[in-house]
Amino acid sequence: MVKVDVEYCGSCGHVVQYEKMKEVILNRVPETKMSGKTGRQASFEVEIEKELVYSKLKTMAFPDFEEVADVVEDVANGGLPRAVSKQQPINCCLM
Secondary structure (H helix, E strand, O other), X not given: OOEEEEEEOOOOOOHHHHHHHHHHHHHHOOOOXXXXXXXXXXXXXXXXXXXXXXXXXXXXXXXXHHHHHHHHHHHHOOOOOOOOOOEOXXXXXXX
């Protein structure tokens, strides 16, 4: 069983992103143990087996949930956690 821990900003509403990512992961690797908790402002920090694989605090974007699921699947099959490099597009508009 792979353990995934996510720290997300509660005041930013990032729990919605956590729930979406959780759904993607559990659809691919149902035996994953998911844990989410509110944390620092603007955070969305993803740890797989206690190793940080993605930090929104560093990138200012959410991770690509499919790539996170790829890493979880790799770990479930005996691989090691690795960094997630793909991001979701940043939705930004300037007025």
